[in-house]
Amino acid sequence: MKKLITSSLLAFVMFVAPVFFIGCSGCKSTPTRTVYVASGITHAGAVAALRGWNEYLGTQYKEIAELAKSDVPGADRRRAEMLAKEGKVSDAWKKYQASQIAVLSAAQAFAKVPPNDPGVATAQDRLNAAVAASTEALAQAIGLLRQFGLKV
Amino acid sequence: MQNLTAQLVIAGIQWLLQNAPGAFLAIKDLLAKPTVTDADFEAAKAQIEKDSYASIVTNSQLPPE
DSSP, X not given: OHHHHHHHHHHIIIIIHHHHHHHHHHTTSOHXXXXXXXXXXXXXXXHHHHHHHHHHHHHHHHHHHHHHHTTOTTHHHHHHHHHHHHHHHHHXXXXXXXXXXXXXXXXXXXXXXXXXXXXXXXXXXXXXXXXXXXXXXXXXHHHHHHHTTOOO | OHHHHHHHXXXXXXXXXXXXXXXXXXXXXXXHOSSOOHHHHHHHHHHHXXXXXXXXXXXXXXXXX
């Protein structure tokens, strides 16, 4: 039950809250500020999740080190598996970082296009595509953390 | 629906305060900003760049890049 609550709240931080704040700030703010704020909220949640992974890894590697110290068979294999998982999370995190930076760059470019300029639609499309790609990259990174045993 | 959203927001803020107070403060700062300049965007991008896997996952045993 606690796991479900924690999962729901993390999902809130990373997916629901940005949408909520987009809704709130959209009334009194520019779309670019909204994207900027949503990106910041998303990133704060993503960093919190990665910190959780860091704690989880600390526990796992400590256990593996104890197994290796006691010459328990399979310690090397378990370490190799953890390193492989880490490699995947690290790659997913790099993709997430790049996608978030792309969102901010697209919002920055969008902000520079005058409202009646014919380039508005293109800038908006680029921003939408960047947001979609970033959402996908974040979902993949969080999906990996869950798949690898982190209770988020 | 609005009540549910409000409850979710309150629960989310409580979760952040307990589990990630730094994240909560960062969000508070973001929301306090009335306008966003080019410099703000550049600073946000630099922060995301700085938050690398290696800098956050200090228990990592991956070989350094």
